Amino acid sequence: MASLASRPIAPSSFVTAAGLLRLGIHDADLHAGCWLQSWLDSADIRRQLGSGLCDVLERRVQGGMTLRSHWPRPWSASLSQAWGPRWFYTHTRHLSSHRTLVSIVSSRNGRHGQRLRRWPMLLDTALRALPRSTDLLLVPKTTLHDPLREYALRSGMPTITVRLPKTSDKLADWLMRCLEDTESPSSCKPDTVLAISSGLDADKPALERDAVAIGLADRVHALRVRTSGNIERWLHWRLGNPQFPVGTVSVNIEPTDKPPDDSLCSLLSAGAIGSYTSSSLPVHSAPSHEQAVTGSSRFVQQLCYGPVTGTTKNHWSRVWDHFLCHCTRGSSGTLPGESSHAYRHRLWLAGQVPELDPFQTLWQICHEGVLRGSATLNRTDQPTVSFSEVPLPELLARRTFRPHLGRWDWEPFGLLIERRVLEQLGARPVVYGSTATYATLDESSRPFFQPAGKQGSWERECEWRLKGTLSLKDLSPDAIRLFVRSQQQAWQLSRHVPWPVLWIEARSEERT
Secondary structure, three states: OOOOOOOOOOHHHHHHHHHHHHHHOOOHHHOOOOHHHHHHOOHHHHHHHOHHHHHHHHHHHHOOEEEEOOOOOOOHHHHHHHHOOOOEEEEHHHHOOOOEEEEEEOOOOOHHHOOOOOHHHHHHHHHHOOOOOEEEEEOOOOOOHHHHHHHHHHHOOOEEEEEOOOOOOOHHHHHHHHHOOOOOOOOOOHHHEEEEOOOOOOOOOOOOHHHHHHHHOOEEEEOOOOOOOHHHHHHHHHHOOOOOOOOOEEEEEOOOOOOOOHHHHHHHHHOOEEEEOOOOOOOOOOOOHHHOOOOOOOOEEEOOOOOOOHHHHHHHHHHHOOEEEEEOOOEOOOOOOOOHHHHHHHHHHHOOOOOEOHHHHHHHHHHHOEEOOEOOOOOOOOOEEEEEOOOHHHHHHOOOEEOOOOEEOOOOOEEEEEHHHHHHOOOEEOEEEOHHHHHHOOOOOHHHEEEOOHHHHHHHHOEEEEEOOEEHHHOOHHHEEEEEOOHHHHHHHHOOOOOOEEEOOOOHHHHO
């Protein structure tokens, strides 16, 4: 309690204040007013609350904070009917009729935004179209919260972040949190927060985040609306309610040869405004291949994948014994070593979700000369680089699509690195087992643990791991081989790297 006031505040003061809120929720005289100010104006209530709490209330009111029993908009009654009676604690400037509160919402866009790849450009366009008198409404854990907050911070746009009540939150505890002086470092400043209390009606469900974003805002723009999803349901609720102003809901219409889907047509028929953004993007120059690493003599050699002659087969069987394999993958998400902050900034600059295919990923590794580790698939924070000792033809022959990961487990692109060299750098075979196995490992061995999976499915990978990041430039060129799918890709890559490049697919005349 010390952070609230110089005078001690009895816990019963917050219980008393909460009781006053419950008793006066339907008081018509307080409908449009500030509850904090009304308490300070009443000598009887000041005595009930105590001098310590009243000191805090005076500071909050002088700082512009207000506590309302109704959302100060013409559709307040609709919110109360849908959500039940609630209290709203925020700064008075966010309630000014001269400010426009805007929500930009979207249904889930799939893994790394695959269902709407150009959402960064659409979001940027929507933000640029907003007038200067706009406050951007942010609701944590909704689809667009993180990028919206990032872009608004970079552009200096005013925001107001909704703080929803905790599960089974008591009104006295909620009020105390609202009035606190200090905020944790990860929290928003108090004057940029809109705190909403728990409701009094037991039959009303908990607040849905999408409902808050759509119900509180003066204007709503939807980037993507999934059929029969929460966004569509609450947009229809708003469009069908006469208390909401007409023409305050807009939905994105994607440029396509196909007719709009039923959900979009239904929203447009209900009164939503269609918003069309051209699909053209600024033309950016591709990375210069002249910047790629160059070296001495290089050669391109075919990896015989499939039926091979006895001599060739014996040659490659000896090679596999000396090399470990690292397959590259395409990526639409964060790259190894890339923070979520840097990832969102990259999307904003690109205007769309860029997807690196496995060949581009390999080229980028070669260009940087670094194979970066990741901690995504191990149980520690230690980044590791993964390899397999399974012969490459066998590895690719049994590759499988992993639906839970949204990708193939192996791709015909990657690097072969001498096992001897990797062992000298600290690479070790993975320890497969159960949770009980993991508990027996010391801290240095835990990054090398991998659950065996159902019926030992992961053990077939024969995985090795190397802690940290592998600098290719520090290795002898003879210790590295690259492999790609086609001969054309092999010739293309071999012009810019100092390592031998193998290709997997046989030429058409060799397949017959």
